Amino acid sequence: MKLAILLASVASVHAFQSPAVSTLARGAGGLRSPLPSTPVAARQQTKLGVAATADDAEKRAWFKENFPRTTKLAKGLKSPEVKKVVPLAIIFFCILFNYTILRDTKDVLVVTAPKSGAEIIPFLKTYVNLPGAIAFTILYSSLSNRFSQPQLFRGVIGTFLTFFASFAFLLYPNIGVLHPNGLCDAMQGFLPASFAAPIAILRNWTFSMFYLMAELWGSVVASLLFWGFANSVVSVKEAKKYYPLFGLFANIALVFSGQFVRLVSKLRVGATGADAWGLSLQLLMGGVCASGGVLLGAYEYMQRKVVTDPECVDPSTLKKAKVKTKMSMGESAKYLAQSKYIRDLATLVIGYGMAINIVEVTWKANLKKQFPDPAAYSAFMGGFSSSTGVVTFFMMLVGQQVLKRFGWGIAAAVTPVTLLATGVTFFSLVLAPGFWQPVAAKLGTTPLMMAVFVGAAQNIASKSTKYSLFDPCKEMAYIPLDAEQKTKGKAAVDVIGNPLGKSGGALYQQGLILSLGSLAASTPYLAGSLFLIIAFWLKSAKSLAGQFDRKMEEVDQE
Template identity: 55%
Template sequence: MDKRCVGGYSKRSSAEIIPFLKTWVNLPMAIGFMVLYTKLSNVLSKKALFYTVILPFIAFFGAFGFLLYPLSNYVHPTALADKLLALLGPRFLGPLAIMRIWSFCLFYVMAELWGSVVVSVLFWGFANQITTVEEAKKFYPLFGLGANVALIFSGRTVKYFSNMRKHLGPGVDGWAISLKYMMSIVVVMGLAICGLYWWVNTYVPLPTRSKKKKEKPNMTTMESLKFLASSPYIRDLATLVVAYGISINLVEVTWKSKLKAQFPSPNEYSSFMGDFSTATGIATFTMMLLSQWIFNKYGWGVAAKITPTVLLLSGVGFFSLILFGDPLAPGLMKFGITPLLAAVYVGAMQNIFSKSAKYSLFDPCKEMAYIPLDEDTKVKGKAAIDVVCNPLGKSGGALIQQFMILTFGSLANSTPYLGGVLLVIVGAWLGAARSLDKQFTALRQEEELEKEMERAAVKIPIVSTNGSLESDSSTNTSTETSSPQNV
């Protein structure tokens, strides 16, 4: 955040700005990208669409590190924001803070969109085009494992440059220097992504899908949205994504409020969160190793229902400890823990297992579900779901909490109602997963039938009675024709 901000309200901009960014900037930009992506998908090839989407991100992050941040003193309208704040009052602190440090806010939004656009739409979209469902069961959990390993390296990189700033002389903007290094790495890695994509498409023989693309005329944005809304398959997929976003947001915020009450000291809080992060990493790694066995033994439907089931069961335990902590206090004291501490531990377990299930099962299930779709539905549906529904789920959870707090006065008073909302959301999630399982199975059976029909249509060489080779495309070729007795 901008360190030059003056006045009490300006100092609080960092805390006030996040809800406005998530709801009123990030979500509209995500919707705008989805509209643009839908239009571009009608006129560009897959390769051109890939480069057209990723290159502006790479250019922006490079420009931010080397141009926008060094010039932030000149491009940020700080004086105008101060005048408007004095005129309008502290109620407009959030929106004015966005204007005050607009380049930093744009960086935040682009970083948020990077995960939805480059990872979810471009990477997973390409993986879905060249991977069969059976291959996806084997390799998709490994992709998630690789992403978690990359997260470890990125964290160590950030820590290295943070420590480097400590050794710089006085008057040196250490953050500007480390930002240039980090944005240089982002640019290099982004160009490496483009190079790898080009190499794979040029030199690696990619499998062809048997499911032919349906011939569709180019559609306008509104026609595309109506087309997607009319598909029960896409609606169920969207329900899964939005339900996860709302559920995890409702639980996590409530849990963190209890966590701060249990560990008011910053050192105690950070120590607990360090243990929490380690446990999450271990659980995620273990679940990713188990996920392939789950897919092979129980199939897509069971794997898709594990994440909401984990959230439901652990959510019942978490909210029960909050609501009925007093009657349970005597029993818990025998184990040396208070109801608040028990709620913190159960909430931590819920977050650990729900996130590990999300990375190892929910994400692979979601991506596998796109594979049997025709290319038009796959491209536009994935853009709508991954780019819009992800932030919509987060914003939806935040809006529900804001409404509850305004209605009941505090987050603590809203807890029983948040628990009820969680039950409804997870119930809808399980219903959508059950419906999607039936449709997914039907599409796979249809795809297998098409493959069988294609194989049956291939001309098969046979040996005739006079010893010459003939071709017969009939699927009902008599076995007597090629039997040893008739040769």
């Protein structure tokens, strides 16, 4: 079961979100009144330290009205809770700050590497990430029997930081010696051209290792280590109160890390020397290590000042591990086959995983065409990450209103409809650039640049709607089920749905690339597949909406 949980977290785009984080939209409320304007004089008085004016009081009243949960949390924060929640928030911020930098950097490395491209990503997910996740699970299970949780936390974090520092300062400067270019050139001489992506994994093996470690940081450090530690020191009552705030930190970390990547990009633009990207990489990994140092410092503070303090962590109220229904892959498949409700729910999860996988790989291929230089590619990804954080933040605030006013069915359909609408535009730009040439000329750009920006908008929109609507709807779908259906149904969806979505999309793309020779030749088939997947997704969402409403009516009548 540990293996299934880890693989599911590797497949998740936001593995680091707690289930409680999805309640943020429910707690934030909608904006019910416009922000009152503050006269210039009042603002000047505030700067000069003059007593608060009536406008200040009005502004505070507006904030209290529109963000009641935030105001309530701020007033209800007690000293022992501050002592515990603040360092936890710092740890969470540092983990996600690093995750965003690593996620953007790994794409830059493998996509812009010599004789590589976006075609390499599906092969990396299947033949590098999957075996790596299995190997780590086995190793972690063995180490957990020999070391305490604090020792494991420090050891795992230290190992990650050591690797990232070594990569930037030791491995990358010596890739000319470490990468087997001669062997790979010989392999390309007698193997079909469609094998270019698998050969690129071997050719750039240090980049492939970085890709794996960056992926594992999100699933291992965030999902396994952080939430495991947080759940051991935070009571159920406190979790309901403060976990939603961590969702805000997740998006703030996206914004800060994205801007840090962009800042480093500007610094390296003026760098001199043969490899400005190498300097940039050292600065980025230096930031990761510095953030990791803060992370470990906050963790040590909690171990010495919080965990040992009965006012912060009461041993008598520590939560015991929940007994979960363990299901094998075969048992999960059997349970899915028996329940149409759970089967439809799994289809939603599989549909998202396959759809976003297909879109991202094609988008990154065009992104490399527009930004072949690693510096420009990385700068764009920094802005993309910041934009994702900002949009997701606001979508989480309005998500509750969508659910409240339009119901579960409409809310669940927003994500696939968003992917469909933006997908039509994106793939038309990729497959028929000549059609868009007049429009691009009027805008003073090119169809390729338009495809890059539309693809970015598609990714931002689909991910923000997933976190704010799709995930809450998925969790809500379990509410009307009985205890056995909840546990077995969730186990079945987690074991089959999450891995099958990501791995299924990757394997499908591999088959097309190997049979057709390139990602470009596969793009028309990927576009058609995307629309077919979304059609099944919407059909299942409509079916599940009816079943959900009927079950909720039954619950209300009981």
